[in-house]
Amino acid sequence: MHEVSLVESVVALVEDERRKQGFSRVRTIRLKVGMLGHAEPEALRFCFDAVTSGTIADGARLEIETVPGAGWCPRCHQTVPLEERFASCPLCGNVHVRMTAGDELRLAEMEVE
């Protein structure tokens, strides 16, 4: 359950932003989480309130945008959807598809006041 550590890292980034930009309260935190990555959105949501309690992010709403997997197929010369990290090209069956999206794990933006 490394999602606890990930939410702690989010809180540390929010602290960084507070030092730079100065705000007193965080209303919403928006994350981008790739569907082929190692973080489970439900687990992030599950631990979010407990981990942020007593921090600058206390009471903030968590919004997670999931980013679907995609990859570049060199045989088809185009970006194709990927259901799994190691999936073959859904168009031509080529196993050498280079993943280009779906691995994201970012703090995208926050609503603050």
Next chain:
Amino acid sequence: MCTICGCGTSVIAEHANSEQHGGTHGGTAHDHDHAHNHPHPHKHDDHHHEHADGPIDFGKGRAGMYVAGMSQERTISVERDILSKNDAFAATNRTRLQNAGVFALNLVSSPGSGKTSLLVRTITDLKEKWPIAVIEGDQQTSRDADRIRATGAPAVQINTGKGCHLDAHMVGHALDHLSLRSGSLLFVENVGNLVCPAAFDLGEAHKVVVLSVTEGEDKPLKYPDMFAAADLMLLNKADLLPHLDFDVSACLAAAQRVNPRMRSLTVSARTGEGLAAFYSWIEERASATAAPAP
């Protein structure tokens, strides 16, 4: 608890019976800019008062209106990787290890794959050729570090408490407790867990994933993140193959599918089978970083 590494609950022990200094890490001496330091003495840089030139406009905020006592919400674009703090610690560790001439491997696997036995065997076989040190990660106890020290190699035990993985900040602390000679090999034995340690770069040269033949041959497909992050897979406990239905070629095919760049070696820490190839793999890469001891 420190929000970066949780080191209020983790313990780094240099010697089996030494005083563990977790208290220091959890105490006030170890400040990571916690939420309540207030370095800016009430600056107004979160909103702009245009006193000098323009009009004083209270309708400029997001809400388009002003209510006394209520601040106006705004959206800040951040776009930073959540693991950027860990990655910064990892980059520091990596530079430190390279400058010290130390070649570091991060060993990851499920619990019980034989990582510690593999290390004990490797140290015993290579210690005449290379100075070797070990950082051990476990939730509790210093049993693994004790086993390593019995070989004569120095070992630092990190206890992660409830933590399911090592992170780069913990490893940085552990490095403070090791006096690593130039030309050393450093093995980091991660917490036995085939999921979480994949995400945390520690500053190692390579991740090595250990899979034992008593596990399923489809593990690389079921836990792809770890196998995608590793540069070498050691298929351990090969001495048990005659007693099992484990399909080695199916396992290697699954590993190749998840990570075509990963090398795979079939070994046995018990009999030593296949380990010469592992030692060659280490030497080919370590000689670029760490010169063998004279």
